[in-house]
Amino acid sequence: MLVLLPPSEGKAPSAGGAPLKLESLSLPALSEAREAVLGDLVELCAGDEDKAREVLGLSEGLRGEIAKNAELRTAGARPAGQIYTGVLYDALDLASLDTAAKKRAARSLLVFSGLWGAVRVTDRIPSYRCSMGVKLPGVGALGTHWRTPMASALPEAAGDGLVLDLRSSAYASAWKPKGEIAGRTATVRVLHAPTRKVVSHFNKATKGRIVRGLLSSGAAPKGPAQLVEALRDLGYVVEVEPPTGAGKAWSLDVLVTEVH
Template sequence: MIILLPPSETKRDGGDGNAALDYGQLSFPELTEERQAVSKALIELSGDPDAAQSALGISTKQLFEVERNRTLAVAPVMPALKRYTGVLFDGLDAASLTPEEWAFAEKCVVVHSALFGPIGAGDPIPAYRLSHNSKVPGVPLKRHWRASVTAALAAVEGLQLDFRSEAYAQLGATSPRSVYLRVVTEGADGKRVALSHFNKKSKGLFARALIRAGIDHESIDSLLTWANGAGFRLEPGAPGELDLVVENE
């Protein structure tokens, strides 16, 4: 089983200053050439702060992100699941996982980065800024990633739980063994509506519960049985989807 998470635009500073980005330490080594191409183009773009600001869609106050990208090859690294911040990753709270839980996360959690493609929870990465809709000269991200990421994910055996947004799913499809998680709320009339603001928080909390339980689910039925016993209302939704039904806070 893999739990496929979206990345976050925000990243934690710091990391291991005695190490730097090493593509050989990243999961899915078949994506190395694609990773190197995007990284090279992003570093070159960062030589022109004005062009980089426009391409990344960031404000003047966020120009530190350009410097992060410029020093991508030599910056400190830390495990991916601890690098990302934001609502989903706050809910997952990787820093508080026990060694046993962290080992399960390293085995089963994958984050889909616009810069690196799918990477493992423990893969050492630097801080960077690149979103699915960033405009990198010479490297249109959707066209660059879609075929290779789709092939890489198709080769992964077992159940795939897709927590990504639709935007990141456009950078590579999951396999026929995947199921998309949709966070919804249910009205008094029984009609279900997808959540926006609490979507990421709910996914983070659900991912954390999966990690802490440490069960490598082989089927949707196994997942549904566990979830409902663990206090989650998880039900079949549209074809290829599961609905995580939550209260609208």
């Protein structure tokens, strides 16, 4: 099972340890594209702060993120699972998983990123600020920049098993499962049962709890149909929309009655 996650906008501070080693990151097929984005971002943030803030879409209160980006090559790095914070990652709570579940997380979780393309939770990265919606001066729109290298790297990462896609739309733009892979891909919406509306906060929290439940239980669904069974075993109410044709993903709606 491969689980595709969005990053968090906010990040935990970088540690004082060894700096980033791009060549050590997972998915080495993305290395050249990573270097291009990293170089462009560092150059931008080492220059005119106002221009950098405009390009990155940052408020005045986040101006400090620019200086942080300018030092990405020398900043201390930590496992990505410790860098990403926010609602989904708080609910997932990787640090409190038992040893077996942590090993499953290391194998299964892939976090998409405007800067890195995608990383495993064990990959050591510095704290940064660069969303997938950014258009950098050199490489251009990041969603477009990542499509070609992702098309090469992600099918190998997906292997021959289930792909559980929990990304937001901006990050989904960087890679769309196609063909045979799409047929074993499931996307998930979390709906407030009485209104059948998506509410951002508990959508993210529920997705974090879903991933935690799958990792903790040791569930190993081979495909979308088995995923539905595993989620129901975990107590979730799931509605299923099977693919309408070849090359289409499954769509799952998880209905939640309590907003928390």
